[in-house]
Amino acid sequence: MNYLSAENIAKSFGDKWLFRNVTFGLSRGDKVALIGANGTGKTTFLNILAGLMPPEEGEVSLRKDIRLAYLDQSPTFDEALPVMEVIFASSNPLAQVVKRYERALLQGNDQELTAILGEMDTLRAWDFEAQAKEILGRLGIQDVDALFGTLSGGQRKRVALAKVLLEDPDLLILDEPTNHLDLDTVEWLENYLKSQNTTLLVVTHDRYFLDKVCNTVLELEGGSAYPYKGNYAYYLEKKAEREEAEAAEIDKARNLMRKELDWIRRQPKARGTKAKYRVDAFEDLKDKASQKKYDNQMELNVRATRLGSKIVELQSVGKRFGERELIHNFLYTFRKGDRIGVVGQNGMGKSTLLNMITGELRPDNGQVVRGDTVQFGYYKQSELEYRPEQRVIDLVKEVAEVVRLGTGQTVTVSQFLQTFLFPPAKQHDYVAKLSGGEKRRLQLLLMLMQEPNFLILDEPTNDLDISSLNVLEEFLANFPGCLMIVSHDRYFLDRLVDHLFVFEGEGRIRDFPGNYTDYREWQQAREAEQKQASSKAASTPREVPAPSSSEAAPKRKLSYKEQRELESLEKEIATLEQRKTQLLGQLNGGGTHEELTAWATEIEQLTATLEDKEMRWLELSEFA
Template sequence: MNYLSAENLSKSYGDRVLFRNLTFGLNRGDKVAIVGANGSGKTTLLSILAGTTQPDEGIVSHRKDITIGYLDQQPDLNEALTVMEVVLAGESAQLDAVRAYEKALLHDDPVALERAMTDMEKLEAWDYEAQIRQILGELGIQDVEQPVATLSGGQRKRVALARVLIQNPDLLILDEPTNHLDLEAIEYLETFLNTNNGTLLMVSHDRYFLDRVCNQIAELDGGQLYTYKGNYAYFLEKKDEREAAAASELDKNRNTLRRELEWMRRQPKARGTKAQYRIDAFNELQEKTAGRRTDGELDLNLRTSRLGSKILEVENLSKRFAEKVLLDHFTYTFKRFDRVGLIGKNGMGKTTLLNMLTGQLRPDSGKITTGGTVKFGYYTQSELNLPENQRVIDVVQDVAEVMKLATGETVTASQLLHHFLFNRQKQYDYVSKLSGGEKRRLQLLLVLVQNPNFLILDEPTNDLDITTLNVLEEFLLNFPGCVLIVTHDRYFMDRLVEHVFVLEGEGKVRDYPGNYTDYREWRDSQPKRSERIDEPVKNQKSEPVVTKAPAAAPTETKKRLSFKEQREYETLEKEIESLEQRKADILGQLNAGGHHEQLTAWAREIEEIEQLIAQKSDRWLELAEYV
């Protein structure tokens, strides 16, 4: 059953042609990933297929009776709403039933209420809010009442992803869904998509994710789309075969072109019509050979500064924000050629630790001693700070016009940019014209050309295409210094690190020997906490099981709380607890004494808090009758 069809799509931006006469189809049950180099037009193609961007030419059609969910790379959320309100504002049959139920309650319409309750039962929508909370929690969003306006860019992406997943559409279109997710959230999303029977179309550079989720790979290369039936490993095999055949064809065409070029040069300027077919064939052949693009080789074997015996010593490092402990007496001495991965859930303090090691943030206590020869190269995930009105080559030349390789040879900024897949034309583009991935590639180049000997990479794989990731891995494998990496790309980490720091919460850091997969297998082999707790205690008398008689059926239907009332009930518990804590803090201050004005203000505040606690407790008791 065909879900989506695209015929003869073309799209250009100014003189830049992304693709021309592109045709694509998607059937029910397909799970397709679009891959390709940064700037090749993947995000643009995805938004055209989702219907949010119009092509210059061509037609996109969707099956009329299906629902479509689309996750944009930069989702637009209503900042006036809370997280829960944004998710509930989505489109699905269950959400329609929830909204109808809320409306019937609001207008006290018994007929509409009965119909809405029937729909809620039929669609199993009573548990919908619990499902939303579970999905948001798995994606790292715990506070569902938090205003969207206070969320970071990564948190907004996760809220938008949760909203799309809870809708359970027939066709799910996702643009870089694993960006801004921690490793556990990515594995949750993997499981979710693998157990979902829907149809999937996505853009992703996460190779493990592609291999485990997709059954088709579509590569956008040179404005053409090449489709492969199979997972990512199968795609790599068949892509090599295609490129080998294309290279052979290109060599053949170039040999023919040389012969034809000699014939063209021998012809008089006034050519007769008799040889026009041969002239046309020459022009077509010239277009074919000129139009082929070969990727520059990303040879990153740059010279690094000498690294001494003393590198980086961390002793009893501690850091907390308010009540949250991120590090508690962390100690480690970095050795030469250390390759360490840093893992943990979002918010555990990974970036905070990196900022302390590089001197950008002070610890609460502890000592960091840096060796005299250490030169950090810090690639951050923060907002890019590149001069938008400057040309790409000028940005690099401002750092260094000539760079030395480990062999002693020198390369110019232009040559190095070519190795980073910036062709000559792209080098003279303004930074403002680059795609997100191209800007990240330029940012990475600017870090490496400064000849660091201790690389700290915070999410270097975000927005980088697979070609760039492969060559970056090769460089890091041969890098003669220390490497500390935070990344959600499990394949990238598995290839590069030899042990991992695991931030387990409450300031604890586990140093595990091995890569991420080694650690994950070890962790999964450990007995679950619930298993240990629930083990039967030996020599304990078993009590007889008493079966209670079923309670009599109520004569009246018990009132159900609306979703808003349920949220209010849960929020009241937290608010009352917070007020009680504030009251206790102020009482402690009163007992310690102070100025007369302070004592008066504290006494007045306690009185106000007690009034609030009484009001909220009354409302909580009122709602508790219906829970």
């Protein structure tokens, strides 16, 4: 069943066509990922399909009985409404009938209540509020009475996402839904969308999400749309084949054009009309030959300042805000080549740790000691700062007039901007006119110009297209200094980090050896073991001790055997503690992936053994 059709649609921006003659259709069950470089018009394309913007050419038709829900990048609602009221301010029949029911209940309108009860039963709306709270909670919104106007940008996006999911539409259009979500929430959303029958069109750069959720990839490139029936891996394979074939056609056209040009020049002007068909064909050939090959990728090749042996030491640092402790006595010594991913739920203190490392925030206790040669490059989630009248090149020149590359060469700011896909015309645009992705790219350029040797990247993948992400990954994989990354992009983390700081809550930070996939596999295995142990404990009958009176029964004394056990436990606990301290030191010192995994496993086993022996020591010491 065809839900939506777009026939030969087109849209321009100034004198440039974003896309033209694009024909596209969505059928029931399709889950389509829309991808393309920044500035190709992905958001504009979604707005046209959603009916929020008319195409300049062509038409879009939506099946009459289809309900469509659209999540845009900057959702706006009445800021005076509480979160739950925002959810109910919807055209969703479920939300509307629940709202009418609650209003009739408050007014004591028995006649209205009787009429609504049947609708509530028919729509199965009794659980709607509970379902809304569950989805909001999954998305990290716990306070459903908070006013929408008091929420952060990320929280507003999550409320809007909950709203469109609860509308249970036939067709769901999502623009970058994974931005501002933590890793657990991204995985929940991924599983939710996989299990639903909703037809989906989504713009996202999350490659694991694309592979697991989507069955079609639609790429906007060069003003055209190219569909690929398959997941992201299939798209990469077929795109490479298409580009190779088109590049061969362009080369063939250029060779033929040289021959035709030579023929045109040799012909007497008076005989031009005799071969008019050939002259016309030459013009068509010239258009084909003048096409550019696929060179629209930025290059990252910048110099990094030399890094000394002393980098950064976190000496039992702690931080709390009010009664809430975010970081409890965390210690770590950074070493050359450290590549650390920082993961955990939103609001647990990830950005707080980064700000303490760079010196933007002081710890409440402990100390951060930084080496003299450390030059931080801190890529933040905050918006790029600029003045309204500033143009791109003026903003960059405030940092430097020339840039030193990793090869030792020096280039002008204008040349460097071109490597980041800012051609001369774009360099003189006002910064305010840039797209979200272009501003993020400019922010990255400004940071790298300062030749950092310790990169701290807080959600660097937001708003970057997949092509730019691939180039950034290649640069970071070869970066000689230290690297810390906060990201919800699992592919990005897996490729670049070799151990994690995992924020577990209540101030605890686990230093885990391995990438994100390693951690999730370890976490799932641990959860399975705990579940198995709980089931075993529940199935084993427990002995209930007989009640006793302290006056009637004298205090029991240890037997000779128990006394010896108590003395032995004290020595064993001391030995285990010493071994655990030794292993923690080895982990901080670094090692191969196999060594780090083995040490972490042994630490887990030692911790469990210590807990058992300490419990036994406490039992015996009561009677000593």
